[in-house]
Each structure stands twice: as structure tokens, then as C-alpha cells.
């Protein structure tokens with residue numbers, strides 16, 4: 001995690017609204033981004049039409065030329081991609097591997113950042129006995145370019161009773177160390193200064209030993225950080241019975257995928273969960289997106305909550321070196337959520353929520 | 364899932380109390396097993412000293428001769444294995460891979476069975492708004508002999524900055540189909556007749572397609588079963604916001620490991636979670652064990668709750684063809700939990716809980 005000079009002037013933003021509610025939440029995130037941007041920063045937007053709709057219409061997922069163009073931007077804002085569930089014309093993996101993961105891998109988004117916080121007034125599915133009014137506020141640093149997500153593996157005798165299919169999790173000292181360094185640097189910036197490695201070292205002994213060894217090594221450079229370790233299965237228990245104990249969690253790509261959805265659930269749902277696919281070295285643009293999907297069932301009805309997309313725009317500003325602007329978005333969201341908890345604006349449309357948050361940022 | 368004739372007469376039971384609280388909960392499970400066994404069934408026990416203590420004292424994990432002996436039994440009851448956390452003399456994986464997983468693989472425990480139920484009076488970490496007084500009662504059928512647990516993979520340039528470590532998830536049509544058949548058969552026996560496949564087909568496309576294809580194929584033979592599919596990350600959300608929706612969950616070895624700990628957490632903790640490592644074809648003995656570990660921190664103090672071990676003994680009886688005896692254990696546990704909820708016997712010792720449940724079974 002480097003802290004380079006803030007990006008200022010005219011910044012090039014690639015916008016991929018995608019499918020379903022992605023089309024509705026993205027304009028709200030842009031609305032808020034616009035008003036939150038500090039003086040001297042202007043976003044020059046280019047829209048990219050990518051996702052299920054384009055694939056179904058043209059067979060194209062992410063043409064190389066489009067990827068080349070996107071690469072020339074300062075940052076990417078993505079809504080959501082994905083078609084109707086079980087659409088036979090859209091086999092699983094096409095968009096995920098071909099678009100989302102391709103962007104993460106090609107643009108070297110090795111830090112997949114997912115802050116998790118129970119905002120005041122937001123209902124958690126956890127009981128009061130668990131929460132006890134204590135703060136839940138942690139961040140998951142999920143590795144984004146390795147592990148079981150590399151697409152290594154294959155299949156033999158497909159479709160026959162003798163089929164064998166493999167998935168290879170690839171873990172390199174190079175890849176693990178860099179994400180650990182980022183996670184430790186983030187832990188340094190937090191009051192609790194705690195880092196928890198989550199893995200399954202007792203079964204995945206090869207991958208586990210790289211993660212374990214490098215955690216010890218990087219920890220030695222951060223004597224002020226309290227480091228602990230938890231198996232992914234045990235993490236399920238702690239997350240639901242004592243989530244207050246977490247500060248920074250660092251974990252592999254697949255465990256991170258799983259634990260961040262659990263984190264989103266216990267902190268009030270994926271309607272609020274933001275994420276950044278970050279290239280900390282800035283060799284390519286980072287990408288910010290809500291954790292939720294395209295939700296075809298409620299799409300086009302202005303029913304979606306744009307808060308996760310808006311918070312993702314905040315992460316984008318933070319990444320570009322504008323933490324104050326990012327904080328102004330978070331404060332505005334917090335105020336809006338407090339209003340909601342007080343029963344105000346219960347049935348607002350997507351755009352109305354965006355307007356309300358934007359007004360608070362500029363106000 | 365075959366339903367062979369009940370095993371009667373003198374049955375050979377291999378008992379592996381293991382480490383820590385395993386030593387305390389196992390005698391209680393045996394106590395209850397004894398009184399619950401139907402007329403005409405007698406358990407002839409052989410104890411096996413395996414686990415961290417033996418390894419640390421002798422360097423032995425599971426000698427081939429011992430495995431050979433265990434194989435000659437009708438069933439295995441295991442307490443818990445594992446030493447102190449981060450003991451440098453006990454590297455992660457030694458006992459897990461060398462003992463627990465070796466038993467599961469060698470004895471072909473391809474069905475790892477984990478019933479999950481919120482018993483009346485037991486506190487769940489989920490809020491009343493989520494639970495709404497509705498029943499949570501499902502079973503996870505976790506594949507036990509494939510997936511990322513095979514120990515395939517390896518490492519190159521270990522300990523250097525150029526290290527590469529791999530873990531290979533192996534998935535065969537043979538292995539996936541047989542566990543699916545078992546899961547569908549179990550769904551047939553349940554009132555809700557619902558089966559949910561949990562996987563990550565959109566990223567792990569090779570493994571995912573075997574699971575998906577065979578689920579469709581086996582489903583075609585079970586037109587009365589309602590089948591749905593959920594990604595493992597989405598399952599985190601459903602499990603914490605709407606666990607009532609689950610009936611039978613079938614999933615791979617690693618996803619099953621993760622989801623069953625979450626299931627244990629939301630149903631009141633691993634003090635109550637039982638499991639069976641089942642060889643449905645009975646080509647080798649099945650093994651029954653509580654989901655919890657050896658809990659060195661509370662070991663030797665008679666503080667452990669033996670309920671999970673006792674319920675595991677119930678699964679053992681069920682597997683051997685004695686569902687009525689198994690049900691009598693579950694009823695006794697239920698009554699005991701109801702007493703606890705009423706504030707009775709708050710500070711009972713491990714053996715006192717075992718006595719109370721045994722008394723209810725025989726009473």
C-alpha cells in the first residue's frame with residue numbers, strides 16, 4: 001500500500017453500469033462522486049456497455065480493444081453484471097471469468113478491499129445478545145489474483161461417468177507477500193492495529209504454509225500489530241458470535257469471497273456492502289463496485305438501494321488520494337441511514353436515495 | 364444410501380477419545396449409547412490411543428497396523444483430536460491429514476453428515492426478527508473423499524521468495540454422483556423434500572459443471588424433490604437471514620466444512636453439533652464425532668458439554684439401522700436442553716450432563 005500523491009485535475013473514469021440494477025445504482029454513485037470530488041478534481045467519464053445484455057446480443061464479453069481502452073483510465077466504476085438466473089444462453093462463468101475476473105487479473109487488482117461496518121440504525125441479523133451495542137467495524141483484504149480463482153485446472157471425459165475435473169489453487173510467495181504488506185499497512189492506520197489471517201492451514205498445507213510463513217515474516221516488521229490466525233471454518237463461528245473481535249482480516253481469494261458475503265450479511269446486507277478491486281502499485285486502474293449483483297428480479301423498478309454503489313465511489317476517491325472526500329460520502333451515508341432508522345423516507349426510489357445522499361455531501 | 368438390515372448382536376466399536384475434552388465427552392457418549400442400544404445389541408469396545416498426545420510422545424499418528432484393526436470394527440466413535448494451538452512440535456496438518464482425513468479417505472467416508480437444528484430453548488446468535496419462531500432444521504451432506512481435501516498439489520522453492528504452492532481440488536463423476544444419490548435419498552425421507560446444491564459454479568467452472576450436471580441427472584430420478592442451487596457466498600447470506608429455507612444441503616468437501624461450522628454457529632454452537640463420517644455402502648466402518656475440537660483451554664476440568672458427542676452416538680445408532688434408538692437419544696437431549704433453558708442445572712459438570720441424558724433415555 002503505497003501512498004502516492006493525490007490524483008488531481010481531469011481524471012479519466014471508465015464507467016461500466018452493466019446489467020439489471022447496475023444501470024440504476026451507477027448513476028447515483030456518479031451523482032454523489034461529482035459533488036464529493038474535491039476542488040481541482042474533475043471526472044471525465046467514458047461509458048462501457050459490457051455485461052449479460054451485450055453478451056446475449058453480440059456474443060462479446062470483453063473485447064481486447066475495450067480492455068485496452070479501459071486500461072488507459074484512472075479508475076473504473078462498475079455497477080453489476082449478470083443475467084437472469086439459469087439462463088441457458090448464459091452458462092455460469094462466462095461473465096464472471098470473462099469479464100469481472102478478467103478485469104481483476106489483467107489490471108492486477110491484487111487487493112480486493114471490503115470494509116464491513118454495522119452503521120448505526122441498520123438492522124443486523126445478529127441478536128442483541130451478540131452485538132451488545134458494541135461497534136462492528138473491520139475490513140477484509142481479500143487476495144484478488146491468485147488462489148482457486150486462477151482458472152487453472154481442467155476436465156477429462158466431460159459428460160461421462162468417468163469425468164474428472166480439477167481446480168488448481170495457485171499461491172505464490174510473490175502474490176501472498178504483496179497482499180499481506182498491503183493488509184499490514186492498512187492495519188497500521190487503524191486504532192485497533194489488529195490483523196487476523198484466515199485460511200485452512202491444517203488441510204491446505206501447501207498453500208497454508210506460504211500464507212503462514214509470510215504472515216510471520218511481515219509481522220516481524222510490524223511489532224505494533226497484534227496478529228492472530230483463524231481457520232476459515234472457525235471464522236464462521238467468530239463472525240456470527242463475536243464480530244467485534246475483527247479489525248483487519250487478510251485471506252485468500254476464495255475464503256475472502258465467502259467471508260465477505262457473511263460480513264455483508266451480518267452488517268446489514270449486501271445493499272450496503274462496497275468493494276474496491278485495488279492495484280496498490282497503480283500500474284493499472286483500480287475498479288470499484290458494490291458487492292451485490294444485478295438483481296434481475298427488481299431491476300428497472302427504481303427499487304434498488306444505491307448505497308453500496310455510492311460507498312464504492314467513496315473507496316474510489318480514497319484510492320485516488322482524497323480521503324477527506326471519501327469521508328464526506330461515508331458521513332452522508334451515515335446520516336441518511338440514521339434518517340431511515342428514524343422511519344423517514346421508507347419507500348424512496350433509487351434516485352431519491354441518491355439525491356438525498358448527494359445533498360448531504362454538498363450541504 | 365442403502366438401507367441394509369439392522370446390525371444386531373455383539374457389535375465391535377472402535378473408540379478414539381483423542382485429546383483434550385475428547386477424553387471427557389467420549390465416556391458420556393458411551394454411557395448414553397449403552398442405555399440407548401436396543402435389546403439384542405451389545406457394543407464390544409476397543410479403545411485406541413491416537414491424537415496429539417500420542418504423536419508428541421511417540422511420533423506416531425496412525426500406524427498401518429492400527430488402521431487395519433480399526434477397519435475390522437462395525438463403527439468408530441471419536442472424541443476430538445488436536446493439541447495446543449501453534450505448538451511448534453505439532454505442525455498444522457499432521458493430525459488432520461494423517462489421522463482424521465486418513466480415516467475418512469481410507470474408510471471411504473464419502474458422506475459427511477451434519478444435521479443442524481435449533482433445539483427449543485437454545486440461544487441462536489440470530490435475532491428474533493430472523494428466526495420468527497420458525498423451525499430451523501436441515502442437514503448438510505458434505506462430500507468427504509474428494510474436492511480440495513485430497514492432498515493433491517505441492518510446493519516448489521519452499522521458503523524462498525519464488526515459492527509456488529498449489530492445492531488441487533479433484534472432482535470425479537463417480538465421487539459426486541454417489542454423494543448426490545445419498546443426499547437425494549435423505550431428502551426423500553424428510554417432509555419438506557427439498558435439496559439445495561451449494562457450490563461456486565461461476566468461478567470453479569470445471570468442478571462446478573460436474574456437480575451441476577449430475578445434480579440435474581439425479582434430480583430427474585426424484586421428481587418429487589424440489590431442487591435449487593446457491594453459490595457458497597450467497598449461502599452465507601441465506602444461512603444468516605433465512606435459515607428456515609434449507610432442508611437438505613449437498614456440497615463439496617471444503618464448502619461443506621465451512622457451511623457446517625456456520626450452521627453449527629447459528630443453531631446454538633458447536634457444543635451441540637454432531638457429525639457422521641459415513642460409508643453408506645458399509646465396505647468399512649463409519650465414524651461418528653462431535654464437530655467441535657479438543658478445546659485444550661477447558662480440557663480436564665469437566666467443563667465441556669458432551670451433547671454433541673452424545674448426539675453423534677445417536678447418528679451411529681441410526682447408521683447401524685436403529686432409528687428408534689437414535690430418536691430416543693435426540694428426545695433425551697431435547698428434554699435436557701429444555702431443562703437448561705428453564706435455568707436448571709446451569710453449572711453441571713460434563714459427567715452430570717451425560718448422566719442426566721442417559722437417565723432420560725432409559726427412563
Ligand SMILES: CC(C)[C@H](C(=O)O)[C@@H](O)C(=O)O
Pocket residue numbers: 096097100101257291565566596
Ligand atoms: C461474481 C463472482 C465472480 C465474484 C467473485 O466470486 O469474486 C463475486 O462473488 C464477488 O465477490 O465479487
Ligand SMILES: CC(C)[C@H](C(=O)O)[C@@H](O)C(=O)O
Pocket residue numbers: 202203233459460463464620654
Ligand atoms: C480438523 C479438520 C481436518 C476438519 C475438516 O476440515 O474437515 C474439521 O474442521 C471438520 O470439519 O471435521
